[in-house]
Amino acid sequence: MYFVLRFCYMKKTMLGVLGVISVLVALGGITSVARADDSAPNTLYWMKDDTKVTCVSFDLSEVPNNYFLVFDYDVETGISRGKPWTVVAEGKCYQVLDETAKLYAVEAQSGDELEQFSNYNAYAPSQSVRDTFCSPVRSDERIDFNGTAPCYSEMKIQEVVLPFTEQLGVTFVDSLFKTHIYINELFPTKYTFGAGVTQFVASFGTLQQKLSEDYIFIEAKGLHESLALELSNALHKCDMRVRTEYKSLPTYTEWRGSNPDVPNAGIAINSNIVVWRLSDNADYTIGRDFRTLDSETLVDKMGCSETYHAFLRAHQSDFSRLDELGSELRSKYFDEGKLIDYFVAPRVVPDSTLHDTTVIQPAEASYTESMPHITLEEVYAQAQATAKPVEYRTELDEPTPAQKQKYITGSTNTALQIYILLPLFALLGFGLLFWTRNRR
Amino acid sequence: MLFFEYALLGAFAVTIVSELCVALIFFSNRPDVSRAFLIAAVIVANAFTHPLFVAFAYHIYEVPYVVVEIAVFCVEAIMYRILLGCSWGTVVCFSVIANSISICIGYMVRVLL
Numbered sequence: 001m002y003f004v005l006r007f008c009y010m011k012k013t014m015l016g017v018l019g020v021i022s023v024l025v026a027l028g029g030i031t032s033v034a035r036a037d038d039s040a041p042n043t044l045y046w047m048k049d050d051t052k053v054t055c056v057s058f059d060l061s062e063v064p065n066n067y068f069l070v071f072d073y074d075v076e077t078g079i080s081r082g083k084p085w086t087v088v089a090e091g092k093c094y095q096v097l098d099e100t101a102k103l104y105a106v107e108a109q110s111g112d113e114l115e116q117f118s119n120y121n122a123y124a125p126s127q128s129v130r131d132t133f134c135s136p137v138r139s140d141e142r143i144d145f146n147g148t149a150p151c152y153s154e155m156k157i158q159e160v161v162l163p164f165t166e167q168l169g170v171t172f173v174d175s176l177f178k179t180h181i182y183i184n185e186l187f188p189t190k191y192t193f194g195a196g197v198t199q200f201v202a203s204f205g206t207l208q209q210k211l212s213e214d215y216i217f218i219e220a221k222g223l224h225e226s227l228a229l230e231l232s233n234a235l236h237k238c239d240m241r242v243r244t245e246y247k248s249l250p251t252y253t254e255w256r257g258s259n260p261d262v263p264n265a266g267i268a269i270n271s272n273i274v275v276w277r278l279s280d281n282a283d284y285t286i287g288r289d290f291r292t293l294d295s296e297t298l299v300d301k302m303g304c305s306e307t308y309h310a311f312l313r314a315h316q317s318d319f320s321r322l323d324e325l326g327s328e329l330r331s332k333y334f335d336e337g338k339l340i341d342y343f344v345a346p347r348v349v350p351d352s353t354l355h356d357t358t359v360i361q362p363a364e365a366s367y368t369e370s371m372p373h374i375t376l377e378e379v380y381a382q383a384q385a386t387a388k389p390v391e392y393r394t395e396l397d398e399p400t401p402a403q404k405q406k407y408i409t410g411s412t413n414t415a416l417q418i419y420i421l422l423p424l425f426a427l428l429g430f431g432l433l434f435w436t437r438n439r440r
Numbered sequence: 441m442l443f444f445e446y447a448l449l450g451a452f453a454v455t456i457v458s459e460l461c462v463a464l465i466f467f468s469n470r471p472d473v474s475r476a477f478l479i480a481a482v483i484v485a486n487a488f489t490h491p492l493f494v495a496f497a498y499h500i501y502e503v504p505y506v507v508v509e510i511a512v513f514c515v516e517a518i519m520y521r522i523l524l525g526c527s528w529g530t531v532v533c534f535s536v537i538a539n540s541i542s543i544c545i546g547y548m549v550r551v552l553l
Contacts, residue, residue: 408494
């Protein structure tokens with residue numbers, strides 16, 4: 001149970017506790033089912049797994065002293081913790097349930113901003129920083145340089161884009177609940193499928209229209225999606241991750257807006273490190289700015305190498321069929337030139353230098369060796385070099401028992417100081433009542 | 441007042457009020473138990489167990505919740521037995537009902553707020 005619930009449920013009784021827990025578990029189960037149903041088969045994304053924790057932590061060393069950061073929980077997390085947001089502290093990792101969680105940088109101007117944000121009991125847990133402190137944004141309002149709406153407030157509050165949030169209209173690089181594993185890197189096919197299969201695109205004009213009605217493309221898309229979904233489900237079962245952490249470095253930057261004589265300044269996040277915590281409590285750095293390890297290595301680190309190779313062996317004929325379909329499509333739409341590459345392209349694998357890329361000609365590709373230019377030993381050596389345990393560990397923002405004890409015993413609140421001494425007073429009262437009763 | 445102080449003292453207040461209400465109803469047909477004495481007994485019992493419950497369950501020793509809850513039932517039942525002079529069955533029944541209701545009310549208050 002969370003800190004707040006612990007305080008507020010307080011006493012007692014197993015029946016009550018079990019009843020409440022049963023209701024929560026039932027609600028959780030229903031919610032999970034609903035979410036699963038909402039997830040359409042998709043080859044780019046992995047379905048959200050509610051058993052894994054996704055959180056974001058912040059290295060505050062680059063944040064000036066006159067700024068503090070406020071992590072605005074998504075509504076569900078806010079309600080469960082009993083507070084709508086929290087002032088960011090070093091060494092804490094803030095859990096994210098969906099992409100509505102926000103980060104704000106607040107400049108301490110009058111001196112009481114921190115107190116206002118820290119006075120959590122003055123706000124409902126479902127409130128948000130924007131609704132509480134910012135004036136409503138007009139529909140014709142400009143968007144900040146970082147893609148967020150400005151916050152007009154008596155205080156200087158600026159929304160900071162979190163590392164995992166995505167911007168519409170931009171090719172997806174990564175997403176919040178992804179494993180950072182790409183289907184195209186795991187399928188040992190001669191061709192990779194892009195727009196319409198593994199990437200979302202708004203429109204690719206007439207060719208997209210033609211392909212959407214082409215039975216060859218429809219078959220390839222369907223086969224690709226069903227294989228991706230099967231692999232995704234298989235990997236869920238062997239996934240040893242318990243937590244994915246986005247370690248971020250917020251920095252103070254200055255930029256010039258429309259008026260070059262009036263420089264603006266604020267906090268931006270310019271570097272991220274993604275860390276997986278596995279079930280054996282080992283941390284692995286997956287990448288700075290999202291990824292440095294290839295998908296097959298990540299599958300191995302996840303604990304799914306055996307499952308993955310069994311999947312490959314079981315679907316060799318399907319991959320052959322995908323290649324046939326890819327070859328047919330490229331021949332059929334040869335006249336479209338480079339445009340067809342957006343939909344079906346010859347596989348590109350990293351060169352042994354790990355910097356350049358090499359296009360594998362379809363005739364040279366082999367199902368038995370999906371990465372012909374890098375040996376397995378080299379892949380493992382690369383993994384060893386990059387996937388080192390992280391030295392600085394963070395904990396979820398649940399207060400530790402020691403912190404809680406310090407909160408209570410170190411409080412300057414008179415009422416709480418009396419509360420601490422209550423058992424002693426109660427013993428005296430008990431003796432007095434017992435004496436009174438015996439006298440009657 | 442900081443958030444955790446508000447939450448802790450608020451929870452204590454909710455517990456006292458809810459258990460007092462239950463006690464006044466539960467012992468309404470017991471003329472041998474005076475109301476003033478009953479109110480004092482409930483306050484004393486909860487003032488003794490509530491801070492210790494918080495300390496043991498969450499802050500100092502991290503004893504499992506259910507274990508601490510059982511301990512609270514037992515301690516409160518013993519205190520009521522000594523102070524009110526009722527039978528064991530009566531005080532255990534009262535302790536279970538009062539504590540069950542207090543935790544349910546606490547949960548509802550939390551949800552409503």
